Amino acid sequence: MDDLVLHPMKEVKVVVSGEQRKLVTDLLDRIEATGYTIIAITAGKGHGGLQESHFMFGGMESLEMILTVVPEEKVEPILAGLKTLFSHQSGVMFVSDVAVSRREYFGKS
Amino acid sequence: MDDLVLHPMKEVKVVVSGEQRKLVTDLLDRIEATGYTIIAITAGKGHGGLQESHFMFGGMESLEMILTVVPEEKVEPILAGLKTLFSHQSGVMFVSDVAVSRREYFGKS
Amino acid sequence: MDDLVLHPMKEVKVVVSGEQRKLVTDLLDRIEATGYTIIAITAGKGHGGLQESHFMFGGMESLEMILTVVPEEKVEPILAGLKTLFSHQSGVMFVSDVAVSRREYFGKS
Numbered sequence: 001m002d003d004l005v006l007h008p009m010k011e012v013k014v015v016v017s018g019e020q021r022k023l024v025t026d027l028l029d030r031i032e033a034t035g036y037t038i039i040a041i042t043a044g045k046g047h048g049g050l051q052e053s054h055f056m057f058g059g060m061e062s063l064e065m066i067l068t069v070v071p072e073e074k075v076e077p078i079l080a081g082l083k084t085l086f087s088h089q090s091g092v093m094f095v096s097d098v099a100v101s102r103r104e105y106f107g108k109s
Numbered sequence: 110m111d112d113l114v115l116h117p118m119k120e121v122k123v124v125v126s127g128e129q130r131k132l133v134t135d136l137l138d139r140i141e142a143t144g145y146t147i148i149a150i151t152a153g154k155g156h157g158g159l160q161e162s163h164f165m166f167g168g169m170e171s172l173e174m175i176l177t178v179v180p181e182e183k184v185e186p187i188l189a190g191l192k193t194l195f196s197h198q199s200g201v202m203f204v205s206d207v208a209v210s211r212r213e214y215f216g217k218s
Numbered sequence: 219m220d221d222l223v224l225h226p227m228k229e230v231k232v233v234v235s236g237e238q239r240k241l242v243t244d245l246l247d248r249i250e251a252t253g254y255t256i257i258a259i260t261a262g263k264g265h266g267g268l269q270e271s272h273f274m275f276g277g278m279e280s281l282e283m284i285l286t287v288v289p290e291e292k293v294e295p296i297l298a299g300l301k302t303l304f305s306h307q308s309g310v311m312f313v314s315d316v317a318v319s320r321r322e323y324f325g326k327s
Contacts, residue, residue: 004188006204015255025154035201037124037153037174042282044255045243064151065255069203079222079319086320092253094287094316095224098203101188113297115313134263144310146233146262146283173260178312207312210297211304 006099010075011067014082015041016091018062027081028068036068069098115208119184120176123191124150125200127171136190137177145177178207224317228293229285232300234309236280245299246286254286287316
């Protein structure tokens with residue numbers, strides 16, 4: 001019983017429009033992320049570079065945060081997949097360290 | 110006035126079905142976590158082990174993320190309490206490092 | 219193309235009532251945070267010190283989490299601005315380390 005031991009993993013948050021959800025979750029399925037949760041975003045201000053003007057996500061377009069927890073080796077495949085997606089569409093991703101008690105639930109045996 | 114100093118704490122996120130909310134918040138009250146926030150989850154894919162098939166939380170069952178910030182010494186009591194809960198029900202928990210400006214708000218004097 | 223390289227940034231989460239949203243987003247605009255997302259909070263228990271009794275946010279008052287990702291040097295200006303806000307109103311803020319793949323999206327050139 002090592003259930004109280006915490007194991008290091010990576011939490012990945014991706015913010016995209018609702019229409020892009022399936023592209024992201026298909027990617028997560030493909031790299032065998034074992035799960036994710038999707039959180040609705042009430043409002044947001046876009047992350048824009050110098051070329052791109054800031055804009056509000058509002059009205060018609062829904063915005064979502066897709067959150068998953070994966071072993072470190074799956075972060076790069078997610079990044080690589082999103083790079084293609086984000087070259088056409090706006091979206092942001094950030095990665096942080098988390099610890100989980102049951103790592104077998106997150107694709108680490 | 111050291112309000113601009115940041116103090117290390119632990120952020121704990123628990124993802125459970127809405128029916129289990131009270132079990133989790135009762136646990137947090139018992140260990141004297143000073144607060145928590147509950148975020149609705151729009152959709153999610155379950156984290157399943159080898160025995161358990163993957164499934165979608167959808168339709169009837171609501172899913173929530175309960176987020177709390179506690180001093181490090183309270184992480185193990187939370188883990189121990191959730192271990193019992195999660196032995197009967199699915200649910201996941203992950204822990205990350207955060208810093209707060211007003212640690213007295215989080216049960217650290 | 220270093221799009222797969224991750225750069226360290228800070229994730230700041232601020233939990234405030236809906237009425238205070240604009241005060242926080244104005245502050246973020248002023249320090250030129252390039253974006254943020256706002257997540258509705260279903261329920262929450264307040265973070266109270268010894269003087270302040272615990273209370274539920276419910277019914278009439280909405281509660282929101284404002285999440286932004288900024289370069290480290292912007293954390294202190296945010297803290298300083300929120301310190302003024304939080305001296306009158308309740309609210310909490312926590313900071314964590316994140317990594318992003320496109321740092322130019324977050325105000326770092």
